[in-house]
Amino acid sequence: MSARRATLLQGTLDLLILKALSARALHGLGVSRRIEQITGGTFVVQPGSLFPALHRLEESGWLTATWQPSENNRRAKYYTLTKAGRRQLGEEAAQWNQIAIAIARALEA
Amino acid sequence: MGRLVNLWRNLVHSNRVDRDLHDELQAVFELLVDEKVRSGMSFDDARRASRLELGSQEFLKDKVRDARAGAGFDTLLQDIRYALRQFRRAPGFTAVAVATLALGIGANAAIFGVVKSVLLDALPYADSDRLVRVYGRSPEGVLFSMRAAIVQTVAARQRSFESLAAFDSVRDAVYGGEDFARVVRIAWVEPRFFKTLGVPAALGRTFDDDDRAKGHVPASGAEIGPDTARVVVLSHSAWQGLFAGDPAVLGREIRINGLPRAVIGVLPPGFVGPNGRADFYFAFDLVPALGTGAGWLGLVGRVRAGATQEAAQRDIAAISADLGRESGNVRAGVWATPLRDTMVGSARTPLLVLLASTAFVLLIACANLAGGLLSRSLSRRKEFAVRVALGAGRGRLVRQLLTESTMLALAGGAAGLLLAQSMLSLLRTVARPVLPAYAELSLDPAAVLVTAVIAICTGLAFGVVPALSVDRLDAQGALRDDARGASEALRPRQLRGVLVACQMALCASLLAGAGLLSRSLWEMAAAPLGFDPSGVLTARIRLPTREYPTLELRTRFHEQLAERLRHIRGVEAVAIANKAPTLDPRRDPFSMEGAAKDAAPVVYASVSDDYFRTLGIPIREGRTFDASDRAGAPPTAVISESMARRYWPAGRALGSRIRLAGDLVTIVGIVGDVRNDLARSDAEPMAYRTHRQESTQRVAILLRTRGDPLALVKPLQRELAALDRSLPLQEAMTLTAAVGEGLAARRLPVMLMTAFGVLALLLASVGVYGMFASMAAAREREFGVRMALGSPPFAIAGLMLQQGAGWMAAGLAGGVLCTMVIVRLLRNVLDGVPPFDPIALGMAVAIMLGCATVALLIPVLRATRVDPMVALRAE
Numbered sequence: 011m012s013a014r015r016a017t018l019l020q021g022t023l024d025l026l027i028l029k030a031l032s033a034r035a036l037h038g039l040g041v042s043r044r045i046e047q048i049t050g051g052t053f054v055v056q057p058g059s060l061f062p063a064l065h066r067l068e069e070s071g072w073l074t075a076t077w078q079p080s081e082n083n084r085r086a087k088y089y090t091l092t093k094a095g096r097r098q099l100g101e102e103a104a105q106w107n108q109i110a111i112a113i114a115r116a117l118e119a
Numbered sequence: 120m121g122r123l124v125n126l127w128r129n130l131v132h133s134n135r136v137d138r139d140l141h142d143e144l145q146a147v148f149e150l151l152v153d154e155k156v157r158s159g160m161s162f163d164d165a166r167r168a169s170r171l172e173l174g175s176q177e178f179l180k181d182k183v184r185d186a187r188a189g190a191g192f193d194t195l196l197q198d199i200r201y202a203l204r205q206f207r208r209a210p211g212f213t214a215v216a217v218a219t220l221a222l223g224i225g226a227n228a229a230i231f232g233v234v235k236s237v238l239l240d241a242l243p244y245a246d247s248d249r250l251v252r253v254y255g256r257s258p259e260g261v262l263f264s265m266r267a268a269i270v271q272t273v274a275a276r277q278r279s280f281e282s283l284a285a286f287d288s289v290r291d292a293v294y295g296g297e298d299f300a301r302v303v304r305i306a307w308v309e310p311r312f313f314k315t316l317g318v319p320a321a322l323g324r325t326f327d328d329d330d331r332a333k334g335h336v337p338a339s340g341a342e343i344g345p346d347t348a349r350v351v352v353l354s355h356s357a358w359q360g361l362f363a364g365d366p367a368v369l370g371r372e373i374r375i376n377g378l379p380r381a382v383i384g385v386l387p388p389g390f391v392g393p394n395g396r397a398d399f400y401f402a403f404d405l406v407p408a409l410g411t412g413a414g415w416l417g418l419v420g421r422v423r424a425g426a427t428q429e430a431a432q433r434d435i436a437a438i439s440a441d442l443g444r445e446s447g448n449v450r451a452g453v454w455a456t457p458l459r460d461t462m463v464g465s466a467r468t469p470l471l472v473l474l475a476s477t478a479f480v481l482l483i484a485c486a487n488l489a490g491g492l493l494s495r496s497l498s499r500r501k502e503f504a505v506r507v508a509l510g511a512g513r514g515r516l517v518r519q520l521l522t523e524s525t526m527l528a529l530a531g532g533a534a535g536l537l538l539a540q541s542m543l544s545l546l547r548t549v550a551r552p553v554l555p556a557y558a559e560l561s562l563d564p565a566a567v568l569v570t571a572v573i574a575i576c577t578g579l580a581f582g583v584v585p586a587l588s589v590d591r592l593d594a595q596g597a598l599r600d601d602a603r604g605a606s607e608a609l610r611p612r613q614l615r616g617v618l619v620a621c622q623m624a625l626c627a628s629l630l631a632g633a634g635l636l637s638r639s640l641w642e643m644a645a646a647p648l649g650f651d652p653s654g655v656l657t658a659r660i661r662l663p664t665r666e667y668p669t670l671e672l673r674t675r676f677h678e679q680l681a682e683r684l685r686h687i688r689g690v691e692a693v694a695i696a697n698k699a700p701t702l703d704p705r706r707d708p709f710s711m712e713g714a715a716k717d718a719a720p721v722v723y724a725s726v727s728d729d730y731f732r733t734l735g736i737p738i739r740e741g742r743t744f745d746a747s748d749r750a751g752a753p754p755t756a757v758i759s760e761s762m763a764r765r766y767w768p769a770g771r772a773l774g775s776r777i778r779l780a781g782d783l784v785t786i787v788g789i790v791g792d793v794r795n796d797l798a799r800s801d802a803e804p805m806a807y808r809t810h811r812q813e814s815t816q817r818v819a820i821l822l823r824t825r826g827d828p829l830a831l832v833k834p835l836q837r838e839l840a841a842l843d844r845s846l847p848l849q850e851a852m853t854l855t856a857a858v859g860e861g862l863a864a865r866r867l868p869v870m871l872m873t874a875f876g877v878l879a880l881l882l883a884s885v886g887v888y889g890m891f892a893s894m895a896a897a898r899e900r901e902f903g904v905r906m907a908l909g910s911p912p913f914a915i916a917g918l919m920l921q922q923g924a925g926w927m928a929a930g931l932a933g934g935v936l937c938t939m940v941i942v943r944l945l946r947n948v949l950d951g952v953p954p955f956d957p958i959a960l961g962m963a964v965a966i967m968l969g970c971a972t973v974a975l976l977i978p979v980l981r982a983t984r985v986d987p988m989v990a991l992r993a994e
Binding site: 037038039056057058061062063065066069080082084085086087 | 125139140142143144146147149150151153154172173174178179182183185186187
């Protein structure tokens with residue numbers, strides 16, 4: 011339920027994907043699992059949203075993709091954060107924090 | 120930059136990108152299965168669960184594709200491919216739609232280009248709405264050229280012009296010397312002419328007052344004093360044509376009419392004066408010409424800043440009233456009118472009529488397109504229903520239809536542009552004589568745009584709207600409905616009926632207009648000319664004033680030339696005149712002996728003795744000219760029947776004396792009428808004098824020949840050269856061709872309007888056919904059932920006619936209304952035909968009804984031949 015609601019926030023998904031990839035390269039499924047993990051299970055990203063977003067971010071130059079052997083010796087497409095992607099993550103995180111603080115303040119007022 | 124690379128990769132290497140995506144999703148699927156197996160699921164359960172979790176791979180791929188650069192482009196390509204397949208499947212519909220659009224857009228854009236360049240574009244002068252033309256005017260409203268003295272009076276008394284300039288009409292002159300002689304067009308103008316028009320020289324300068332030729336005036340062909348004009352201004356086209364655009368032409372000495380002149384300036388390209396195109400301009404002085412009796416001057420003025428054109432016209436009208444009071448001669452009137460009106464001239468009405476015709480054709484075309492698209496969209500309802508059932512969104516359907524309509528419109532528009540271009544280049548050659556000299560025919564972008572937008576909107580409105588209603592109906596219903604074979608719904612059928620009725624109304628009025636114009640042209644062409652042009656060769660020469668200054672020298676040249684020509688083999692008779700009949704008639708005022716004031720102007724010619732015999736003009740009373748009418752003998756004249764009838768009681772004209780072209784002359788003969796203005800079916804009064812007593816520098820040679828007249832051009836040139844090598848022979852052609860040229864101006868609008876009528880008829884027939892065909896197709900099964908139950912074929916035909924005949928009747932009724940509008944527009948150009956000519960109107964209705972009947976009979980006949988078994992089994 012929360013996952014559905016969360017995707018309504020434009021840009022949230024991009025931020026989560028970039029954050030999920032900030033530690034290390036992951037394949038599509040790995041990104042999905044990582045997001046689940048770091049959000050404590052609040053967000054479950056549907057494949058129908060995840061893969062288009064991954065490709066869009068790749069085309070924007072924030073991710074690069076390479077075929078690599080996976081942990082259980084299958085080949086999988088791994089996404090890595092580029093320098094531009096890292097910068098973008100910083101910007102989006104800052105922006106998000108700003109919004110979050112503003113909203114929190116607004117709700118307390 | 121990166122985006123472009125992506126776009127390139129996605130579009131060009133789309134296979135590789137797709138395979139990569141497939142591999143990625145496949146790998147993810149397998150990873151997911153591994154994950155689930157590791158958590159303890161059986162392999163098969165893991166696979167099923169993974170498939171559920173990931174969803175359809177194709178759906179995923181689609182979503183990814185949509186997110187990628189150039190996604191819209193991809194679907195667009197898909198839509199275009201699909202549209203092309205649709206068009207291939209219905210080639211008839213596609214061809215009709217594209218052709219309809221092309222004709223509508225093409226004809227409209229071309230004719231609008233003409234109308235714009237003639238009526239809407241500015242004249243090639245600075246601030247041209249401040250320019251006014253002044254004429255002499257008789258109380259009957261006949262306009263004529265002004266006398267020099269009147270020009271001077273007007274210039275002295277007017278208060279509303281900042282500048283006025285008189286000009287002579289354009290004349291021929293000989294450019295070059297002994298070895299290289301060429302006929303050019305020259306115009307004598309007052310020095311202020313170019314400044315009044317606001318036209319600066321492109322090179323050098325235009326005239327100032329010191330450039331005036333002292334004493335020399337080109338009055339009505341008879342010069343006063345020696346030619347002292349020493350400087351000339353050159354038109355741009357003459358500069359290009361005669362001097363190859365050489366800038367060093369300024370100051371160069373050239374010879375015109377045998378005298379040296381210096382070039383002081385070149386005019387800008389595209390300049391054309393109110394007196395027409397000329398190659399060289401000469402400056403003259405009005406003062407020495409004040410004594411000249413006849414009117415020969417045009418006058419143009421620039422209204423002073425702050426004054427209006429209307430004020431200037433009132434100013435001139437007041438001067439006119441004063442002139443009449445002072446001289447006691449009401450015929451001394453002057454009249455002013457905006458320069459544009461005089462230069463647009465008689466082209467205005469035909470152009471407006473043509474513009475209305477093209478608008479009608481465009482409307483008919485749009486109605487056709489609408490009808491076609493409407494029934495096509497309806498017949499595709501099943502297809503749409505299938506696509507909706509398979510999950511196509513409404514947006515996707517509309518987008519597909521938009522793509523199809525736009526493609527049709529683009530194809531039609533492109534074809535229309537090509538058509539417009541070729542129509543304009545055709546008109547440029549054919550329509551030259553009809554249009555004012557300044558008109559530059561060009562395609563007008565705004566007109567093209569507006570027409571295209573109208574056509575495209577029609578396409579969209581009628582192509583997309585039915586599709587929108589598809590998903591309002593549930594797909595199931597549409598599928599079932601169609602399978603059951605219900606008849607065409609009522610609303611679209613009514614819409615089609617209205618469209619067809621409108622088409623027929625417009626088409627009927629176009630045909631009526633074309634019919635009236637054709638009848639009028641036929642009357643003009645069929646009315647007797649009064650002379651026999653067949654087998655007659657005409658040519659012109661011009662005798663330069665320097666070599667032939669006197670009447671005596673000119674007459675001697677005429678007689679020597681006629682004598683030489685008479686001996687050419689194949690020549691039956693030779694006539695010399697100042698002009699051939701029907702070619703730019705000259706009008707002179709005449710008056711009765713003793714009467715103080717002028718009577719009306721009459722057409723006037725000076726001719727040799729054999730003129731009447733050569734042209735076959737019959738003698739009615741008295742005699743024609745003979746050797747007794749020599750120079751110095753009592754001046755004589757021959758007049759036409761209609762002149763005798765109009766100005767004298769029966770039988771009293773012969774022997775009367777009139778004042779004509781400055782002399783008191785005795786009427787010695789009356790001859791048959793000759794039609795000089797071919798645009799009128801009646802003959803104007805006309806008077807002749809002998810060339811021995813009155814002649815001009817202009818010489819028209821008329822040879823009645825046995826056999827082909829044009830075969831005698833070479834011998835004619837030889838004889839002329841033997842007499843005077845420096846005279847070029849001009850415009851040698853058969854008299855029949857020359858007469859035909861006079862009618863060309865009238866023929867063109869008639870031809871164009873007839874073409875539009877035929878076009879409209881074609882389009883309207885297609886419309887009628889389409890309506891009945893779709894009606895028949897929709898009721899085919901019903902008819903099959905009826906026939907199977909024993910209904911006779913004529914009852915089926917009756918059912919269809921019942922459905923369609925009402926709309927056709929409504930169309931005809933509307934046609935009557937539209938025709939009244941057209942007739943009102945045309946009334947001024949119709950001659951010799953009553954505006955509601957029953958023959959023309961009856962023909963129009965009959966032709967249209969005939970075509971409509973054929974168009975509706977085809978589907979009706981097909982409906983009666985439906986094989987009941989086939990129709991019923993089709994389910």
